[in-house]
Amino acid sequence: MITTPDAPPAERRRALARTQALPWLLFIVMLALAAWLGYRAFWPRGGGDPIGTTIVAFEKQNRLTVFSAQLAPVVAAEDSRLLGFVKSRQVAVIPARVDYSLDLSKMDRNRLAWNTATHTLDVLLPPLSVGTPNLDEGRAQYLREGVWISREAQDSLSRTNTRLAEQQARQQASNPVLMTLARSAAKEALRQNLAIPLQVAGFGDVTVNARFEVEPAPTAR
Known part of the structure; x- marks a missing residue:
């Protein structure tokens, strides 16, 4: 004006x-x-939505390694040359590490359930993934038998034992005892990875219950 x-x-x-x-x-x-x-x-996407906050936490780490097993496959291979007149054998102990992980990119709202009254988050986990065995051939121990083992025979024995050790390590990593330990470690890791973001987002003291598809659902109380 x-x-x-x-x-x-x-x-x-x-x-x-x-x-x-x-x-x-x-x-x-x-x-x-x-x-x-x-x-x-x-502010976390979804605002006051605990499911949205959880999905954001999963997006930040698509694959989570939850457990590692140290294995020691014992394998043996044989080689025959010159029409079977020259035979050799090699026994090998090759240390191996196998990692168990969760593919969190498969997590969506259908696998999550939030109980407002009890501040409890129920999580249905995807199947545990068993990684490719990592063979430590630098620490391998070999026992060779044979009157004369050529360089070619030795290389062939080593290649065969490496293949056998990887196969055996896969089998050992999938045994029920190790799978149970890995699943327990996965559930504990998920509890820690989800409880803190939910607390920071303002949902208070949150209880996270995680289970795998092969495990029975908790009975209602």
Whole structure:
């Protein structure tokens, strides 16, 4: 509003007050806009939705290694040359490590259930993945038998034993005892990885119950 020199003093004071207040109004509007943008950028997607917060936590780590087993396959291979007149045998002990992991990219809302009354999150986990055995042939131990073992025969024996050791390590890694240990480790890892983000998001003291598809569902109480 434009005031003339002959305008009443009261009117001039009101116009001056409105002019001085305008920068503060703009500042408040900009501050509110910045706060809203910050909320959208840093608050977990889904806002107050614990399932949405959990999905975000899964997205940050698509594959989670939960357990590792140290194995020591003992294998043996034989080689025959010169029409069977030259025979050799090699026994090998080859240390191996096998990792067990969860593919969290398979997790979706259908695998999650939230109980508001008890602050409990039930999680149905995808099947545990058993990785390819990592053979440590630098620490392998060999016992060779034969009157004369050529370089070609030795290489053939080593290749065969490496293949057999990998097969045996896969079989050992899938035995029920190790699978039970790996599943227990996976459930404990999921509890730790999910409880903290939910607490930070403001859901309080959260209980996370995790189970695999091969395990029975908990009975209702």
